[in-house]
Amino acid sequence: MRVLLVEDEEDLSAIICAALGERGIQVDASLDGQDGLLKAATVDYDAVILDLMLPVLDGYTVLKRLRATKKTPVLMLTARDSTDDKVTLLNEGADDYLTKPFMIDELAARIRAIVRRSTGEPSPLICIGNDLRIDTIDRRVTCGGQLVELTPTEYSILHLLATHADRIVTRQMIYDRIYGDRDSGSSNTIEVYLSNLRKKVGKERIETHRRNGYTLRA
Template identity: 35%
Template sequence: MQQPHPFAQSPATDRAPASVRVLVVDDDPTVAEVVAGYLARAGCTVDRAEDGPTALEQAARNRPDLVVLDLMLPGMDGLDVCRRIRESAPVPVIMLTARGDEDDRILGLEVGADDYVTKPFSPRELVLRVQSVLRRTRPGPATQPLAAGGLTLDPASRRVTRNGVELALTLREFDLLAFFLQHPGRACSREDLMREVWGWDFGDLSTVTVHVRRLRAKVEDDPARPRLIQTVWGVGYRFDLAAGKEG
């Protein structure tokens, strides 16, 4: 008698936003089938690809609202696929990795992944993470644009400009900057940011560190000596409104 796959659990009952298309990229057919099944039952339209080149073709043909992407793929690894996808469109990416090495997870975040899940994982947890990311891509209540230090952030259109030039921010980078602009002068721990921006009460705090570093590279004059997003030693980070006004 065939043993159940370790990922096979009771179906998730939570529903994703309507008309959401998710691309699942994994060369393990069992994992891909289980993940696709859970996402479909959560209300998503699911496309699948088993390798990097096919994933890029699928993404170009049917632009996904989100990509669930395995790190280890034949033909082209997940890092290259993520990088290529991020070059063409600001599509959210959740990366899957079977590796325990923190460097691999950080590499995924550095090339633009919005989140990651380490195998083996609960399909229900993955669905919840997908839903969390997708909720943040949907327009929220209308609010006024935020501005400081040459930066202007429009929550309605999810666009950011710096000195009049539009910035290419990932989903998480946008949300992180919006939070900083909404709470100038507040010293925020990485746990605070994980909870408020990612919507999780737990998680790998290096995720926050990497996204702060990526955001600084885009909004600071000198990322090595940040003036806007300052480090508060022993606490976390603070958006310095005084520095913003000077800018």
Template identity: 40%
Template sequence: MKKILLIEDERNLARFIELELRHESFETVVSYDGNSGLERALREEWDVILLDLMLPGMDGLEVCRRIRESKATPILMLTARDSVTDRVSGLDSGADDYIPKPFAIEELLARLRVVFRRQDMIASDQRSILSSGELSVDLDARIVSRGEQIIELTKREYGLLLAFMQNPNRVFSRETLLDTVWGYDAAVDTNVVDVYVRYLRNKIDVPGGTSCIQTLRGIGYVMKK
């Protein structure tokens, strides 16, 4: 049974989501403020954390950042604030997806299914090491390196790199990368993909060398083996 932590201060909404998730056979626990939610998130193991942005005590962005300091648990951010700045802030803080309020419960369930499918794919991948030239990814330890140099990546950058390295020579459109890395119907524009590809290149490419990730103008991106 999948175990979900819901951190949401609107009690009526929290109760509604909790009942719907339990109806779908998810074990669901609710925290109503940022401090207790963070404590629960760090103390126990969860398959997914549903995190409201606006919380008493500690806001969702700070909760997300502190969780990311020690855990890679998937985090879906729930919020009524739907500006591009708010969405990017949530994703940059380490959230895996962003669901603007109000939302249909069917959409939330669809997003959760995407997260669980991604987890299952990673768990079933028997290759512990992916490599492309001098670049390698230790899937078990989640360590990215070039030769002897360890490369520090954010969770989003790591997911993007993994998509490329698990699919060498595959041409990805921006829409496909958005769906693969950010999740089903992510509430971000495709130009966010361009931004994160640039971030990733800055970290994994050899200065002055050819980029590992090639741009196909008008089509998307590819990492050639």
């Protein structure tokens, strides 16, 4: 991944470039808005990190002019934390914003998120409600911040329900996910798995639709 950082504070720029580089993100740097706009307009970056207060051209102007020609994802850096300022940035075409001071890990995560959204790549994290999180890379589930221990089969069923949240998942869909072409299970076995899942992630989350299937409520 290659991104452009437009930040006029040289020390901060150097720190961000080095830290993102350690996290696998290649960074080109620019110290003023005019140079940043030129680079952003002529190079196909995966994303642009754009400071709001810049010399020559401010961040608002750079964002407006860039949006007139390109759809490169833009994350704004700002010391302003009022709701009006944030709304203005988003309305002008920013994909996200981060208020200074910030943690580098959060910056890296937000960059990856806006790039995923721009390319249509699904997020590796599925969020259900306010507290259920499914990390599809590590196959790790947390509920209320606590790790939920699931068997491989329970995880497969929960993942299927989560990717169809608020929709009915039929027993046949679950059967196919668990057994594939193997005819080695029964509807009673599925009921046992669902019962165990309810105990682990919350009874009220998984609804049963008699003779139809199940729904995970988001």
